[in-house]
Amino acid sequence: xxxxxxxxxxHRDVSPGNLMWYWKDGKRIGVLNxxxxxxxxxxxxxxxxxxxxxxxxxxxxxxxxxxxRGEVKHLYRHDL
Numbered sequence: 531x532x533x534x535x536x537x538x539x540x541h542r543d544v545s546p547g548n549l550m551w552y553w554k555d556g557k558r559i560g561v562l563n564x565x566x567x568x569x570x571x572x573x574x575x576x577x578x579x580x581x582x583x584x585x586x587x588x589x590x591x592x593x594x595x596x597x598x599r600g601e602v603k604h605l606y607r608h609d610l
Contacts, residue, residue, distance in 0.1 A: 531562055535606050538571035544609050545584040 548564040589608040
């Protein structure tokens with residue numbers, strides 16, 4: 531998730547249902563899937579998916595009236 535965020539890909543729906551993992555050399559490797567609500571940082575203008583996610587896992591900032599109007603800047607911590 532952090533690597534994608536640094537490259538300008540915002541997942542916007544990190545939740546247990548969107549996580550998978552596998553074992554490699556005795557280590558568990560995590561995979562984040564389901565990018566249908568994701569967005570790109572460098573795209574100009576609204577895309578219709580700026581404030582989406584699984585509500586129980588959304589940041590409180592995003593759920594405020596200001597957040598719903600798109601007045602809260604999307605931060606890395608909002609996806610965690």
